[in-house]
Amino acid sequence: MSKSRSMFRYAAIGLTSALALGAGAGAAHAEVKFGALYPFSGQLALLGEESARGLELAVEQINSEGGVQGEQVKLVQGDAVDNNQAIGEARRLIAREGVKAIFGTYSSSRSIAASQVAELSRIPYFELGAVAEKVTSRDLGYLYRTNPTAKDMARTIVDMIVESVAPELGMDPSELRIGIIHEDSSYGSSVAEFENKYAEEAGLNVVAEQAYPASTVDMSSIVLLLKEENVDVVLQTSYQNDSVLFLRQADEENYDPKAIIGGGGGYSMEPTAEAVGEDVIDGVLDADFTQYNVNPEFAPGVKEFVEDYKAKYDSAPRSGHSLNNYAGAMALLHAIDDADGFGPDEIREAVDAIDIPMGETAAGYGVKFGENNQNTRAKMMGMQWQDGELVTVFPEEAAVSELKLQD
Amino acid sequence: MEIVLQITANGLMLGGLYAMISVGLTLIFGITRVINFAHGEFLMVGMYIVYLVTTQLGVHPYASVLLAVPALFVMGALTQKLVIERLRNSDEHVQIFATVGLSIALINLALLIFGADIANTPSSGLRHSVGVGTVGVLTGQLVIFFSSIVLVVVLHLLLTRTRPGRAIRATAQNRAAARLMGINVSRVYVLTFGLGAACVGVAATLVAPLYPASPTIGTYFVLIAFVVVVMGGLGSITGAFIAALVIGLVDAFAGYYLGSDLKEVAVFGIFLLVLIFRPSGLFGARRNLSHVSP
Structure with missing residues (x-):
């Protein structure tokens, strides 16, 4: 033509x-x-x-x-x-x-x-x-x-706690003490809002909730608070700097919750893992868009x-x-x-x-x-950092590895 | 009780960090009376220098002080020489906006060169926790705390005991009289700006192993640095140090007892009270270097 x-x-x-x-x-x-x-x-x-x-x-x-x-x-x-x-x-x-x-x-x-x-x-x-x-x-x-969406992210996180994290720990989901921390812009706040909603519907026990500005340079008071409340499972929705800051400060103050679950953002990024080190990031969970380590x-x-x-x-x-x-x-x-x-x-x-x-x-x-x-039918996937890689662990049919939580 | 001790320790360490970052700003602010909005970006540049030196040469992060301090001195001196001095006769707002422009340019330059991802300087054992009983802090934080005291003392001696220091103070007190006494005022400004930026170089060296560098990292620190400088009394170096400790402690206690989303309310609330009751800052009346000049 x-x-x-x-x-x-x-x-x-x-x-x-x-x-x-x-x-x-x-x-x-x-x-x-x-x-x-x-x-x-x-x-x-x-x-x-x-x-x-x-x-x-x-x-x-x-x-x-x-x-x-x-x-x-x-x-x-x-x-x-x-x-x-x-x-x-x-x-x-x-x-x-x-x-x-x-x-x-x-x-x-x-x-x-x-x-x-x-x-x-x-x-x-x-x-x-x-x-x-x-x-x-x-x-x-x-x-x-x-x-x-943000809602699906919260949904996946709560489902993962009920269906995988609690059984892995040998506990009833309602026994777990949940802490929600999030940066205070619309991203962190909206995910946290839905986490609260779904957690309540699932009968989970949310014992602490704390917002913070993403530009914070010190999260030691949040770590102290979570420690004092004996929080077992920390849910954090965060960008990169605050993800690194929390994971580091929790480690340094010897705070060792049974599980940490991130909501995308900094938790899905390789530089975060590099910054905090493989020993700290290992075992950390994350909910996000489907990534590449997924069951084909x-x-x-x-x-x-x-x-x-x-x-x-x-x-x-x-x-x-x-x-x-x-x-x-x-x-x-x-x-x-x-x-x-x-x-x-x-x-x-x-x-x-x-x-x-x-x-x-x-x-x-x-x-x-x-x-x-x-x-x-859109769903976020549950992932875990294992040996320096982010692998899909939830839901079961998408998983390439088992969700592992060491004591 | 343990909690209170731990919060106090955290607050003091945070205060040391704020002091470290603020001394350079108060020096520049108090003497040249230029509000340097690019201060945070100076810190960012310093942190990238430390990152590059440490990862490329494989040396201890503290060794990069040998490069970071001279580099920042030159950067500060050039800022005064090439940007601020050319606007000497313009309105103050123009000078302020010039530094805002510099800040935006530096952030985007860093985005272009390094990208938005964080650049992680190896911590070389500085993130090791030390302490008594249940109260623990990081070695890197302790180093920052004591270095900030040393830096304050050194700057104090420099300003009170040396000829250039006296020239700097004379210029700050009365520009016209200093010029009549044969002081090269524009050179003093260049020196002061360089010196203030060099302090940021020291800060960057100590901060980089604890915080990953990113193009916007400066904005995280700069607001608090301004609060510290104004609260301590413009140009007062000891004032800034004490104000930094106060802010650090308020930040830590409010963060725990009020919550992290409300701690800034406490910090800025106290700042407002200081401004209302002591407008020249906590130490403004006694040691302010800039209160006489027209």
Whole structure:
């Protein structure tokens, strides 16, 4: 096809879809455009780019399988460096590039801002990685989220205590004295709020709760408090510096709880383990997005994903973000493939019909959208630091190693 | 009782840390009267120097003092020479914003070079706990505490017993009169800024083995450092030391009895009370170096 002809075709498609909005353009296109809206520069660039790579790999795989509805997918990047630019880029993708849907965004605040633009233009917005509850709690009709949230993190942590930690210790869950500590921004506070809620429902005994500013330089008073309350299981939701600080100070003040469970953040990061040392991090538990040390029978395709990733980017994945974006994007792209066109309502209808059971995506969790278009089958995984590596230990079907707690 | 002793020990160690970081700031603040908002980033740069020297050359972190102190001295002197001095005749706000700009530039430079991850200086046994009975502190914390006393004494002697020290104090007291007495005022400012930054170099060397470096680590310390400096009386080095101990103890006791989310309420509440009842700081009236100048 000559270049000018395809240009004409894009213009025509843009025009018809702008006029017909949802009526379905119907014509057979050779290429369909989707937006990839992530923070590609600025402070969040590292994990923003990592997330986008998951989407890129999904699109590459779909294209090699023949594309969606017979058309090759073309990703158009938008750089959501801050909230304002996220809005601007969403407008550009929709109005100038004529994308049929937007995928993103990693950052919750960027997602919240940009998805409003998409909603007004009636363009489906697929969130694959932002964790704040508020992303899906705004009654938007065109926003879908595939990844698990802060709530799911708390859920996994409490389930892990009841189903694995307590039996491993040979204790009844209600006998355990639980302490919750968290940094006091919305991330730590919201996870802690749900931890409290689910702990109460499960009949757990929360004896201490303490918020602290993430910029703290001394946590000795928190360690003293947990010691005084004889806390057996510490739940911490934290960034990197405060994770390191707590693990170090607890060790130095000879505070040795039966289990420490982190909520993602600093607990999932290799530099944290390096900073506190293997002997201190060993045995520490963590709940987060699916990582790579996971049972491939539960997460079919995870090994292939890592191989494709290495082949394309010449390095191992830097975090689980790419995997979760990949798994979400694959489910959505397959659904769009089955739709009767690229109109927003055709896409919505196809996506609403997705019904993938647990254990059939590369991230392990299934996909089925429920209230507020949140994926009701999205789950965080329980992991443990064992011999310097973060390995999946919970739930059992995803585990590659047994949860071990030494006395 | 054991708890109270342990909290007191923690508070004193924290106070020593705050003192260590604040002396350089009070020196610069009290004498050049420039509010250096890049102070925390000086500390961050120093910590990265210690990290690089320790991990690349495999030496004890304390050995890197030989590089960190001169490097920070030069950095401070250049800041005065190239940034502040050029704004000498501008409004004070302009000088303040210049240091804010410097701070942002340094943080983002560090992000560019080192990335957002933490850089961990090996602790070389400095995280070893020592103590009496059940009360324990880290060797590295003890070193910081006693070094801060030594640093305060040395600076005091330097300012009172040496010619450059007397020139510095004269300049602080009255810039115009000092110039009439033949003192090269702009050189004194460069020297003071360098000296203040060199103190940060000492602090960075001692702090790096205990706290991992990251581009934003300076912001963790700098707010408390300002509180300490103002509470101690601008420019008063002993005042800053005592204020740091007070803040450290308040921080530790409030952290335990009120909770970590409320401890800053206690710290800043006391700070407000000091400002209301002694606006020139705890030791401002007696030893303030800057109260005479126009």
